[in-house]
Amino acid sequence: MRSSIPGSGTENAPAEAGDRKPVDVDVLPEGGEVAATGNPWAVVARTFAQNRLAMFGVGVVVVVTLFSFIGPLFHPTDQLNPNLLEVHLPPGGGHLLGTDSQGFDILGRLMEGGKSSIEVGLAVGIIATLIGLIYGAVSGFFGGAVDGVLMRVVDVGYAIPVVFLFIFMSQLVTPSLTLLIALLVAVSWLIPARLVRGETLSLRTREYVQAVQVMGGRSWRIILRHIVPNTIGTIMVTVTFQVANAILTLAVLQYLGFGLPPSTPTWGGMLSEGTTYLQDGYWWQVYPPLFIIVITVVAFNFIGDALQDAFDVRLQER
Amino acid sequence: MTGYIIRRLGEAIIVTLGVTMITFALLHLLPGNLAHDVLGPRASPQELAQFTQQNGLNRPIYVQYWLFLEKLLHGNLGYSYQYNRSVDSLLASELPRDLVLGGLSLIFALLIAIPVGVAQAVRRNGVLDYTSTGVSFLLYSMPQYAIALLLIQFLSISFHVLPAEAPQSSSALGMLAHPAGLVLPVASLTLVTFAQFSRYMRSSAIDTLAQDYIRTARAKGLSERLVLWRHLLRNSLVTVVTLVGLSIPLVITGTLIIEQVFNFPGAGLEYLQATLSNDYEVMLGITVLVGVVTVLGNLVADIGYAILDPRIRY
Numbered sequence: 001m002r003s004s005i006p007g008s009g010t011e012n013a014p015a016e017a018g019d020r021k022p023v024d025v026d027v028l029p030e031g032g033e034v035a036a037t038g039n040p041w042a043v044v045a046r047t048f049a050q051n052r053l054a055m056f057g058v059g060v061v062v063v064v065t066l067f068s069f070i071g072p073l074f075h076p077t078d079q080l081n082p083n084l085l086e087v088h089l090p091p092g093g094g095h096l097l098g099t100d101s102q103g104f105d106i107l108g109r110l111m112e113g114g115k116s117s118i119e120v121g122l123a124v125g126i127i128a129t130l131i132g133l134i135y136g137a138v139s140g141f142f143g144g145a146v147d148g149v150l151m152r153v154v155d156v157g158y159a160i161p162v163v164f165l166f167i168f169m170s171q172l173v174t175p176s177l178t179l180l181i182a183l184l185v186a187v188s189w190l191i192p193a194r195l196v197r198g199e200t201l202s203l204r205t206r207e208y209v210q211a212v213q214v215m216g217g218r219s220w221r222i223i224l225r226h227i228v229p230n231t232i233g234t235i236m237v238t239v240t241f242q243v244a245n246a247i248l249t250l251a252v253l254q255y256l257g258f259g260l261p262p263s264t265p266t267w268g269g270m271l272s273e274g275t276t277y278l279q280d281g282y283w284w285q286v287y288p289p290l291f292i293i294v295i296t297v298v299a300f301n302f303i304g305d306a307l308q309d310a311f312d313v314r315l316q317e318r
Numbered sequence: 319m320t321g322y323i324i325r326r327l328g329e330a331i332i333v334t335l336g337v338t339m340i341t342f343a344l345l346h347l348l349p350g351n352l353a354h355d356v357l358g359p360r361a362s363p364q365e366l367a368q369f370t371q372q373n374g375l376n377r378p379i380y381v382q383y384w385l386f387l388e389k390l391l392h393g394n395l396g397y398s399y400q401y402n403r404s405v406d407s408l409l410a411s412e413l414p415r416d417l418v419l420g421g422l423s424l425i426f427a428l429l430i431a432i433p434v435g436v437a438q439a440v441r442r443n444g445v446l447d448y449t450s451t452g453v454s455f456l457l458y459s460m461p462q463y464a465i466a467l468l469l470i471q472f473l474s475i476s477f478h479v480l481p482a483e484a485p486q487s488s489s490a491l492g493m494l495a496h497p498a499g500l501v502l503p504v505a506s507l508t509l510v511t512f513a514q515f516s517r518y519m520r521s522s523a524i525d526t527l528a529q530d531y532i533r534t535a536r537a538k539g540l541s542e543r544l545v546l547w548r549h550l551l552r553n554s555l556v557t558v559v560t561l562v563g564l565s566i567p568l569v570i571t572g573t574l575i576i577e578q579v580f581n582f583p584g585a586g587l588e589y590l591q592a593t594l595s596n597d598y599e600v601m602l603g604i605t606v607l608v609g610v611v612t613v614l615g616n617l618v619a620d621i622g623y624a625i626l627d628p629r630i631r632y
Binding site: 169293297 | 340455608616
């Protein structure tokens with residue numbers, strides 16, 4: 001397909017930058033990439049750590065996670081019983097970020113919403129990627145008719161509009177956290193499946209895979225021991241992007257009214273609830289949830305982008 | 319090449335069948351009784367039985383699916399009991415309006431994203447690159463409705479520059495006759511699309527810049543401008559084919575949320591209303607249509623790519 005210089009991406013960068021301007025140290029591959037012979041993880045970790053945006057992303061994720069899970073210990077609020085005496089209070093006084101239409105403290109609700117949003121995001125990202133990983137590896141490894149059938153199933157999944165699927169489902173059953181995770185997984189595993197399958201197609205022609213085959217290694221052993229570990233870069237990148245996507249999709253579903261019931265606060269739910277009062281000028285109900293959604297999703301995207309560079313993987317889906 | 323196209327066509331047909339099958343099955347799992355929904359709570363048992371009989375609702379699901387498929391092949395997407403019109407005629411009035419929204423946004427997004435993406439690749443790690451990357455990441459990370467609502471907040475509520483509602487005209491031309499109302503929906507969708515396109519253009523242009531022919535062009539002393547126009551831009555345009563192909567379904571689906579925010583009378587909004595009133599054939603018709611269009615879009619992108627890029631051999 002694409003002609004590439006042997007040794008792939010790492011050599012492209014300096015060739016391109018070095019041609020025209022004085023050698024820019026920042027653009028050069030990190031020295032370690034040439035010298036490192038031992039531990040590839042050290043190279044990945046170093047490339048990753050040198051990416052400022054990625055470090056920012058990691059910082060944000062850590063802070064947001066602490067905020068959501070530890071925060072309620074320092075700022076305990078009642079998020080179960082509406083307090084109709086304190087609705088739509090502006091920030092200040094006892095409520096640092098004001099209250100919403102049910103009298104819930106916004107700051108405390110952001111923490112609660114963070115719990116569910118992060119849980120959904122992580123669960124979906126990890127489960128979907130694992131399923132897609134096995135599916136893609138099997139499809140790519142066996143090839144031929146198996147591959148043909150399995151990949152057509154993925155194509156069908158891609159062609160069914162996600163939002164539409166969710167709307168169907170929410171009519172069938174009342175959404176719960178588990179169900180929502182299952183649904184998001186059902187639409188998310190397609191991307192890793194395609195990516196891993198593509199990688200497996202090239203991995204299965206490698207000498208070490210063929211050697212195991214010649215020695216009589218079982219297919220499952222080859223897939224699990226030799227193919228899957230070699231797709232680790234793709235997997236980590238995909239998980240990160242999937243987390244970001246799941247948090248976003250959750251927010252969109254919440255807006256369309258097909259997400260979790262108000263008894264389970266989510267950032268998306270808070271945002272869509274807040275936007276109904278946009279005209280009234282209750283900005284504190286809109287901007288805090290919007291800000292925390294955007295900064296969390298951006299953070300995961302930064303991390304994913306940096307991992308992509310660090311592992312030097314190419315995701316055509318993005 | 320012909321073999322490749324034929325194979326892709328075959329795959330597309332299989333996938334389309336799969337889409338209709340799954341959508342059909344899902345909709346049949348929906349709770350509720352069509353006869354009951356259509357005839358209302360006061361219908362007598364005889365009337366219900368007659369309706370069920372007439373519409374074949376008591377036949378096995380695979381027979382119903384077959385009948386549905388047969389109608390579909392004749393271009394009949396079903397019947398809306400809510401409006402007493404065929405889904406075809408509903409869509410015939412909505413799709414042109416969607417085309418205005420989706421088409422305009424697609425054009426604007428391309429017009430902005432191509433130059434920005436190429437410029438980012440050429441001046442990689444420069445100020446423009448960082449700014450555009452930041453902007454597209456930001457847009458990419460916002461729920462679509464939030465982009466739309468922020469535009470409304472600033473341009474409609476704070477400063478009364480533009481209306482927050484789409485024109486409610488019955489025809490596409492009527493929509494265009496009220497450009498002010500179109501600005502915000504089109505702008506929102508453009509921003510959403512731009513975020514994806516510019517990233518895609520950027521990485522494709524970076525790939526192209528690393529190719530041997532660019533180096534050759536420079537080595538033989540071509541001016542930088544010629545290298546950019548003749549070699550880089552022209553080759554990056556192959557990417558545009560992919561982008562357009564992939565965003566054809568966006569003209570219908572991507573607009574669902576934007577349509578909801580601006581009350582834009584299109585297929586997406588129709589779909590949401592259909593789900594609320596259990597207008598089941600409308601849901602089925604629109605979903606199948608979107609599925610088919612998605613498959614077609616991918617087909618167009620793949621074939622276009624194969625035709626335009628002579629290096630790709632299958």
